[in-house]
Amino acid sequence: MATVVMTSLDTKSRAASRGLSDIKIRNLFIIPTILFLIVFNIFPLIYSLGYSFTDFRASTNAPATFVGLQNYRELLNDPFIWANFAITAKYVIVSVTGQVVVGFGTAMLLNREIPFKGLITTLLLLPMMLSMAVVGLFWKLLYDPSFGIINYALGLGSFEWLANPDMALYAVAITDIWMWSPFVMLLSLAGLSAVPRHLYEAAAIDRAGPFYTFFRITLPLVAPILMIAIIFRTMEAFKTFDLAYILTSQPTTEVISIRLYKMAFQEWQTGRSCALAYIVLIMVLAITNIYVKYLNRVKER
Amino acid sequence: MRKTVAGLMAGISFMFACGTSAQSQELTIFWAEWDPANYLQELVNEYEAETGVKVTVETTPWADFQTKAFTEFNAKGSAYDMVVGDSQWIGAASEAGHYVDLTEFFNKHKLNEVMAPATVKYYSEYPANSGKYWSIPAEGDAVGWSYRKDWFEDPKEMEAFKAKYGYDLAPPKDWKQLRDIAEFFHRPDQKRYGIAIYTDNSYDGLVMGVENAIFSFGGELGDYSTYKVDGIINSEKNVKALETYRELYGFTPPGWAKSFFVENNQAITENLAAMSMNYFAFFPALVNEASNPNAKVTGFFANPAGPEGHQYAALGGQGISIVSYSENKEEAMKFLEWFIKDETQKRWAELGGYTASAKVLESEEFQNATPYNKAFYETMFKVKDFWATPEYVELLIQMNQRIYPYVTAGQGTAQEALDALAKDWNATFKKYGRQ
Numbered sequence: 067m068a069t070v071v072m073t074s075l076d077t078k079s080r081a082a083s084r085g086l087s088d089i090k091i092r093n094l095f096i097i098p099t100i101l102f103l104i105v106f107n108i109f110p111l112i113y114s115l116g117y118s119f120t121d122f123r124a125s126t127n128a129p130a131t132f133v134g135l136q137n138y139r140e141l142l143n144d145p146f147i148w149a150n151f152a153i154t155a156k157y158v159i160v161s162v163t164g165q166v167v168v169g170f171g172t173a174m175l176l177n178r179e180i181p182f183k184g185l186i187t188t189l190l191l192l193p194m195m196l197s198m199a200v201v202g203l204f205w206k207l208l209y210d211p212s213f214g215i216i217n218y219a220l221g222l223g224s225f226e227w228l229a230n231p232d233m234a235l236y237a238v239a240i241t242d243i244w245m246w247s248p249f250v251m252l253l254s255l256a257g258l259s260a261v262p263r264h265l266y267e268a269a270a271i272d273r274a275g276p277f278y279t280f281f282r283i284t285l286p287l288v289a290p291i292l293m294i295a296i297i298f299r300t301m302e303a304f305k306t307f308d309l310a311y312i313l314t315s316q317p318t319t320e321v322i323s324i325r326l327y328k329m330a331f332q333e334w335q336t337g338r339s340c341a342l343a344y345i346v347l348i349m350v351l352a353i354t355n356i357y358v359k360y361l362n363r364v365k366e367r
Numbered sequence: 368m369r370k371t372v373a374g375l376m377a378g379i380s381f382m383f384a385c386g387t388s389a390q391s392q393e394l395t396i397f398w399a400e401w402d403p404a405n406y407l408q409e410l411v412n413e414y415e416a417e418t419g420v421k422v423t424v425e426t427t428p429w430a431d432f433q434t435k436a437f438t439e440f441n442a443k444g445s446a447y448d449m450v451v452g453d454s455q456w457i458g459a460a461s462e463a464g465h466y467v468d469l470t471e472f473f474n475k476h477k478l479n480e481v482m483a484p485a486t487v488k489y490y491s492e493y494p495a496n497s498g499k500y501w502s503i504p505a506e507g508d509a510v511g512w513s514y515r516k517d518w519f520e521d522p523k524e525m526e527a528f529k530a531k532y533g534y535d536l537a538p539p540k541d542w543k544q545l546r547d548i549a550e551f552f553h554r555p556d557q558k559r560y561g562i563a564i565y566t567d568n569s570y571d572g573l574v575m576g577v578e579n580a581i582f583s584f585g586g587e588l589g590d591y592s593t594y595k596v597d598g599i600i601n602s603e604k605n606v607k608a609l610e611t612y613r614e615l616y617g618f619t620p621p622g623w624a625k626s627f628f629v630e631n632n633q634a635i636t637e638n639l640a641a642m643s644m645n646y647f648a649f650f651p652a653l654v655n656e657a658s659n660p661n662a663k664v665t666g667f668f669a670n671p672a673g674p675e676g677h678q679y680a681a682l683g684g685q686g687i688s689i690v691s692y693s694e695n696k697e698e699a700m701k702f703l704e705w706f707i708k709d710e711t712q713k714r715w716a717e718l719g720g721y722t723a724s725a726k727v728l729e730s731e732e733f734q735n736a737t738p739y740n741k742a743f744y745e746t747m748f749k750v751k752d753f754w755a756t757p758e759y760v761e762l763l764i765q766m767n768q769r770i771y772p773y774v775t776a777g778q779g780t781a782q783e784a785l786d787a788l789a790k791d792w793n794a795t796f797k798k799y800g801r802q
């Protein structure tokens with residue numbers, strides 16, 4: 067199989083003269099990666115599955131006792147955990163929807179000949195190149211009710227974005243939308259520029275309206291790549307920690323990863339937090355699976 | 368090629384050789400990143416000058432101090448020889464064998480008499496009244512208050528206050544006066560607010576703030592020896608205390624829902640609030656004109672008494688412990704012997720550290736050294752602390768979960784919040800077989 071897929075090594079190359087075959091080179095690149103994955107990803111994943119059935123606490127030297135499904139049972143019966151999941155779901159929906167609308171909208175605006183297009187695109191990409199912690203810290207200043215520029219610009223007086231339990235989650239989502247819309251924009255732009263021009267020309271000849279053109283040509287052709295952006299952003303939003311942790315400490319913004327962090331590294335309930343991590347993993351996998359199925363269906367069309 | 372390899376090997380062996388020779392003369396103390404850690408570094412530089420043993424104070428931000436310390440303990444790492452650990456850690460760290468038992472050292476040097484009683488009780492002894500000691504009180508700390516003297520002493524304000532409340536405007540003597548003054552100075556239209564209190568629920572900020580009210584109202588968190596909480600944490604006194612704390616939240620600056628020591632000092636430096644709750648350890652920054660433009664007009668007072676005259680404050684501060692996995696335990700012991708000397712403790716206080724040495728605390732020299740030392744001295748003899756059991760973080764998070772929505776958003780009632788908390792704590796204690 068390998069010989070069919072790979073191009074053969076040039077017999078005059080330095081690698082060939084050192085007696086390296088293409089299979090050897092392939093192994094040289096792949097084996098360390100696989101080993102790395104096994105040691106740092108697969109092994110901890112399996113090991114923590116084992117811990118999730120115990121009452122192990124990493125802060126003590128006491129041996130772990132097998133407790134069966136007790137951790138899972140207690141977690142799934144804990145109203146606080148369900149509240150954390152509900153908050154996470156709300157956050158994912160608001161944040162990802164916002165990013166798609168803003169990101170795709172910006173891509174549509176940029177998908178035409180405008181002056182300084184390259185510069186504008188680059189500047190728009192800046193937010194996602196910043197560190198999450200930095201973004202969190204300066205948005206905290208922007209939202210400040212006493213001296214924050216947002217209230218000043220919008221004339222909101224001393225509106226409490228982060229201290230208001232009903233508003234805080236939206237404030238975090240707005241920050242996330244600001245930061246990650248450029249990612250959706252970038253992928254959408256790639257998709258949009260790949261739409262053949264002649265389709266639009268044909269639509270124009272048929273006197274198709276802008277909405278018809280958008281829903282019948284643009285959207286279906288960009289949908290697969292947009293779906294990929296949505297999958298990535300959903301997975302990331304589900305795991306959000308930094309922004310919510312830095313910006314506010316409202317119970318209404320305690321997404322599941324913050325609860326998990328507290329359980330694992332403040333309370334040191336290692337066994338139980340492993341179980342919670344598995345519940346989260348299963349949920350992310352299930353959601354991603356639904357998306358991937360949908361993505362395949364879109365592609366088939 | 369061979370030459371290069373030989374050179375490299377020589378370099379590496381030299382590095383290791385230097386490493387080991389230096390290691391025996393070095394000690395590392397782990398603490399949180401704040402001013403007292405810098406003062407400690409200055410103090411230990413003097414130890415190096417005396418003995419030639421280099422001591423480094425390594426720090427990390429408060430937010431991940433506990434996580435980082437316990438991650439190192441759990442891995443049985445020898446990176447730190449000593450740790451200036453929080454008072455609540457003592458149960459978890461001693462039961463898990465992370466701290467060296469210092470009982471013999473403690474008794475030999477009669478530290479029971481040398482250090483202030485409250486610091487011995489909460490920083491060093493675990494379990495309560497067991498006579499087993501795990502750390503040496505290092506940085507005494509408790510919650511106190513700073514206030515704007517210029518606002519309080521303004522004749523117009525004094526007159527208006529007396530007309531409204533019927534008594535003179537002065538630093539509050541009890542929680543009722545505290546509430547009245549907060550209400551009086553709360554003027555959102557002038558961007559002036561009554562009071563700054565702790566509300567951050569990510570670790571122990573909010574709980575410490577509420578503890579100040581609970582303890583002064585004559586309440587308790589529970590019975591620390593029997594783990595009984597029913598009727599104690601949800602007692603009538605505690606309900607009143609929590610209601611008062613909620614009322615005070617109404618007089619805080621806008622957006623005061625995640626505030627801890629940084630924000631509470633800012634409340635004074637940025638002309639936001641008339642009074643501000645904070646640990647004494649953060650007061651040096653308030654008398655320094657470089658960090659507080661209002662330094663000259665900032666005053667201090669101890670946590671006021673409750674309605675029945677009880678006067679307590681929430682304990683902060685830390686003791687210094689030797690980490691069981693250190694490779695320099697003997698050297699660390701020698702360091703502690705130097706640290707507890709009277710002259711070292713005196714120097715520690717001079718540098719800005721809050722000594723727990725009773726002798727230094729009681730001295731006139733110490734009490735007159737800063738505008739807040741007297742309040743600190745008075746407070747350190749009437750402090751109380753949170754649970755120190757190994758599962759204290761679970762208790763802390765449960766308390767945050769129950770009281771935060773009530774204090775900052777007025778959800779439910781104080782009674783409901785505390786009843787639910789009693790239920791949570793009972794379940795936790797049952798889980799760990801303590802009841």
